[in-house]
Amino acid sequence: MTENSLDTAGRSAAADQVSGARAAASASGEVGAAVVDGPSTVAQPPSGGGRAPRPTLGRRAAALADSLWRPALVLVAFFVAWWFVAAREYVPNYLVPTPGQVWTTMTDQWSELARHTMVTLYETVLGFVLAAALGLATAVAIAYSRTLDKALYPIVLFAQVIPKIAIAPLLVVWFGLGLTPKIILAVLIAFFPVVISGVAGLRSTDPELLDLSATMGAGPWRTFRKIRFPNALPHLMAGLKVAVTLAVVGAVVGEFVGASEGLGYVLLLANGNLDAPLLFADLILMSAIGIVLFVLVEIAEALLIPWHASRRAGVSLTTS
Amino acid sequence: MSAAPAATGTAIGMSGVTVRFTTRRSQTTALDDVSLDIEPGEFVTIVGPSGCGKSTLLKIVAGLVKPTSGEVSLLERPVRGPQKEIGFVFQKAALLEWRGARANILLQAEMRGMDRAQAARRADELIEMTGLTGFEKALPHELSGGMQQRVALCRALLHAPPVLLMDEPFGALDALTREQMNAELHRIWRETGTTVVLVTHSIAEAVFLGTRVVVMSARPGRIIRTFAVELPAHRDYAQVMSDPRFDRLATELRGLLGSAAANH
Structure with missing residues (x-):
């Protein structure tokens, strides 16, 4: 019934619409294209090469600034609170050092800390x-x-359920105190999100595209x-992005269990000596590794799939 | 545009094609004893109620679905496995969202390993022919539904296939865009001489485009009747709509489809 009414309604309108578009189409391809689709055409400048404007560098920077000022504000507030509590010694300094003390420790012991950071970063x-x-x-x-799928998926899932931290001592027994157990632990922890997201991504292919590719005679x-x-x-x-942050956890946990270098090792040392400023400096460096690596993956994403990023509104630091 | 393929024999032949889908609980007959021969250069439109196996019929010709029984041939060769001598257009444009319009069209060439320069030239011809000029680099999400479907049509025509299969290609478009696309498809068919099989829900579309209209029944899908469309080969949308022969055939089809749906 709907078809019926649509037909009769459309028929009278069809005559002028068709002849109008015909004339336009013969005038020029570009104008014709714009007219032909009538109301459903995306608003685009006819001279703009038919392309919606991509965000320029300046606009991107503005979007980035817009997304960053709120977390930055929270961070500043946190630092002020920390500084306030530590400087007034509401909590003794051997528990919570002042930001200044942490800074001094970091600069004084920079060459040592840098070496340990590089070890953890490498692992x-x-x-990852x-x-x-x-x-x-x-x-x-x-x-x-x-x-x-049937053979591997349950095993992957099972491997994920085993607490990796509990395997760490075993890895040290097997592979010694060198870098190997830390790297293995990082791999074990970071592996799972890659598999899950990879399978989901590969399975999300439009079945019609696969049909199409079959009729194009393309091989697998x-x-x-x-x-x-x-x-x-x-x-x-x-x-x-999830995996890279987890890899840091894997490396540090590996260092906890048995190591002679790396930020995890320094953390244990500082803890044992009740060296709070060193402990805080160490924590900051660990977080820095995670953040830097995460941002690098974000940049890689923006370069690899600009078509996807352009669909998202603004620049965001969260996983999509 | 490239010339039509040598007009010898049948383009598509189906005899006694039956398709049953077996699920754990039940068995559905999608197509029941369908026989249909299509000559080269014909434009056959297939209408029928939803779920009558029209899409399955196209997939069988493309070799994407294997019939439970019956014989299918494409260009005089039996169909076993996916066929390469066809262009396929779906209701969804099914474009690669990371590629611009022109790159999407050229996917066909890349997948087939066609000569690059030749494919590029052909793509430019098609872009001009379908009014996509100026939108070559636009990503699918920047294009309207009609424009996306134009890109899909160009992609399906890039390798100058002797047979073009279209599964409700304009079903998702608004009425005006749809009429436009019908008029354009008619022109393209006249210019290329490709054999076209088009599945549709729209009676107007079926009659305007087809040289022959095949009417199918509700599940299990059977061919109820075939009509030769007595309209000139060269059709103008507005003229056809006011042609009494169009009205007569459309009314008859509507009656037939009404009873086909009611009988079930």
């Missing part, structure tokens, strides 16, 4: 990269093969490279 990055590679490979295997590798992998990237990048 984290290597662990390995986790990303292994996680992606596992995700591809799971997404492509039903058999491997081409379909993966041109369609499935780029389609999975937004999911995958979200997983990588």
Whole structure:
């Protein structure tokens, strides 16, 4: 019935609409294109190359500033509160040092702290990269093969359920006090979100696109490279952002259990000596590693999938 | 535009095609003993109630669904597995959202390993023909539904396929855009001479575009009747809409589809 009424209603309007658009189409392609779609065309400047304006660098910076001033304000408030409490010694300084004391410690012992930071950074990055590679490979295997899905998925899940921190001592027994157990722990912790997001991304491919690719005679590798992998990237990048922060945890926990260098080792040392300023400086450096790596993954995301970022409103530091 | 393929034999042949889908609980017959021969250069439109297996029929021709029984041939060759000699357009444009319009069209060439320069030239021709000029770099989400569907149509035509399969390609568009797209598709068909099979819910669309209209019944899908459309090969939308032959056929189809739905 709806079709019926639509037809009769459309028919009278059709005559002038069609002839009007015809004339326009013959005038010039661009104008024609704009007229042809009538009311449903996205508002676009006819001379703008048909493209909605992308955010310029200045606008992006403004958006970034807009998204950052609120957390910055909270952070400043936190520092002021900290400074106030510590300087007035509401809490004794051996428990909560002043920001100044932490700063002095950091600058005085900078060469030592820098060396330990580099060790932890190295473990984290290597662990993250390995986790990303292994996680992606596992995700591809799971997404492509039903058999491997059934065989691997429960094991991946099981491995995730085991408290990784509880394995740390075992890893030290097996691999000694060197870097290996820390890297393995970072891999184990960061692996899971990569697999889950990778599988979700690869499975989110529009089935019609896969049908289409079959009629294009493309092999599985081409379909993966041109369609499935780029389609999975937004999911995958979200997983990588989680993974990179978890990799820091893995490396530090590995250092807790048995190490002679690294920020985790320094933390234990400082704790044992009741050296609160060193402890705080150490914590700040650990967080800095996490934040820097997270931002690097964000930048990689913006470069890899600008089409996805452009769909989001503004610049955001959260996972999409 | 490239010329039509050599007009010998049938473009699409189906005989006794039956499709049953078996789920854990039940068995559904999507298509029941469907036989249909389509000549090269024909524009066959298929109308029928929802869920009558029209889309399944197209997927069978494309080799994406295997019939439970029956024979299917494309360009005189039996269909086994996905076919390459076709262009496929879905109701959704199904574009790659990270690619601009032109790059989306060229996906066809990349997947087939076509000659780059030749494909690029052909893409530019199609872009001009469908009025996408000026929108070459626009991403899908920056385009309207009609524009997106134009891109999908160009992609399906890039390799000059002898057969074009369209599954409710304009179903998601507003009425005016849809009429526009119908007029354009008619022109493209005349210019390319491609064999087209188009599935639709719209009687007006079926009659305006088709040289033959196939009417299907509700599930299980059977072909109830086939009409030859007695309208000139070269059609103008406004003229066709006011043509008494259009009205007669449309009324007849509407009656037939009403009873096809009511019988179920």
